[in-house]
Amino acid sequence: MSGDNAEDNVNHASNSKGISLPMTRVKLIMKSSPDVSSINQEALLITTKATELFVQYLALSSFNNGSGKDNKTLLYSDLANTVEGTETFQFLTGNNYCCHHHVTYIPFSLSIQ
Amino acid sequence: MDGDSSTTDASQLGMSGEYMAGSHYVLQSQDDDGDESLHDHEEGNGSKENFREQDIYLPIANVARIMKNAVPQTGKIAKDAKECVQECVSEFISFITSEASERCHQEKRKTINGEDILFAMSTLGFDMYVEPLKLYLQKFREAMKGEKGIGGVSVTEGLGEELTDDSFANQLPAGIITADGQQQNVMVYTTSYQQIPGVQQIQFS
Numbered sequence: 417m418s419g420d421n422a423e424d425n426v427n428h429a430s431n432s433k434g435i436s437l438p439m440t441r442v443k444l445i446m447k448s449s450p451d452v453s454s455i456n457q458e459a460l461l462i463t464t465k466a467t468e469l470f471v472q473y474l475a476l477s478s479f480n481n482g483s484g485k486d487n488k489t490l491l492y493s494d495l496a497n498t499v500e501g502t503e504t505f506q507f508l509t510g511n512n513y514c515c516h517h518h519v520t521y522i523p524f525s526l527s528i529q
Numbered sequence: 530m531d532g533d534s535s536t537t538d539a540s541q542l543g544m545s546g547e548y549m550a551g552s553h554y555v556l557q558s559q560d561d562d563g564d565e566s567l568h569d570h571e572e573g574n575g576s577k578e579n580f581r582e583q584d585i586y587l588p589i590a591n592v593a594r595i596m597k598n599a600v601p602q603t604g605k606i607a608k609d610a611k612e613c614v615q616e617c618v619s620e621f622i623s624f625i626t627s628e629a630s631e632r633c634h635q636e637k638r639k640t641i642n643g644e645d646i647l648f649a650m651s652t653l654g655f656d657m658y659v660e661p662l663k664l665y666l667q668k669f670r671e672a673m674k675g676e677k678g679i680g681g682v683s684v685t686e687g688l689g690e691e692l693t694d695d696s697f698a699n700q701l702p703a704g705i706i707t708a709d710g711q712q713q714n715v716m717v718y719t720t721s722y723q724q725i726p727g728v729q730q731i732q733f734s
Contacts, residue, residue: 437587438587444585446626449627451634459641459642462662463625466662469658479599491609492613495613508621
């Protein structure tokens with residue numbers, strides 16, 4: 417995988433395209449899902465870009481909603497609160513098993529202790 | 530949970546011992562040159578064969594940089610918040626991929642394409658990303674065509690020159706919905722490309 421020329425070119429392109437995440441790593445994560453055989457370049461590109469958007473969205477929402485507003489620091493608890501309170505982020509809590517493929521997976525829980 | 534704690538004790542993060550594969554939870558140094566490491570939370574395991582899917586992360590430096598650029602300039606980000614988002618990101622990617630993969634299988638196809646990903650996002654509640662991503666993809670296709678002409682499949686140095694960093698500087702975020710519900714303008718590019726018909730499907734696996 418790492419010796420693939422097309423992939424090296426795509427990775428180079430990712431640096432000159434305003435994407436700041438390594439696409440090979442994104443692809444590795446994608447391929448670790450069960451039953452995934454191959455992923456075309458556009459799918460990888462879109463997923464990488466979407467991941468950036470996701471990070472921004474999660475960070476900014478949590479920052480605005482949390483104690484970060486006052487002391488200007490985004491805390492873990494801000495993230496936990498935002499995830500708990502946002503429908504779209506429910507997949508992160510492990511309470512809502514949308515992904516039935518991950519049957520043996522212990523979810524990363526952001527529920528407040 | 531202690532809100533102002535800056536420790537990254539595994540119990541505080543609500544993770545069970547089984548979740549972290551093998552070794553104890555290791556604090557990560559601030560100057561992160563761990564871009565080569567798949568498992569930014571753990572030491573020692575350089576072997577790709579031993580990972581479980583939930584242990585593969587994007588480099589924390591990249592994730593932290595995106596977070597930093599997303600919050601107001603004076604904002605800071607706690608270390609455990611960065612690590613938390615780093616793990617959420619892997620979850621997100623797996624989440625989208627599984628959904629896209631399922632659709633692919635239902636349609637008897639083996640390769641996940643861009644449409645599958647977009648459809649998955651729309652289904653899973655990330656439909657606000659679909660239009661910005663379509664726009665981005667369109668520009669990408671046009672740029673590839675424009676550089677290589679008919680049949681070009683690789684992204685070259687020349688393409689890198691054409692799409693300068695300036696073209697993309699400060700174009701992120703796009704399509705962000707702020708906490709008060711307002712959506713920022715979608716701005717993916719400022720450079721304009723000629724509309725070139727046709728889709729270039731490049732496949733690798």
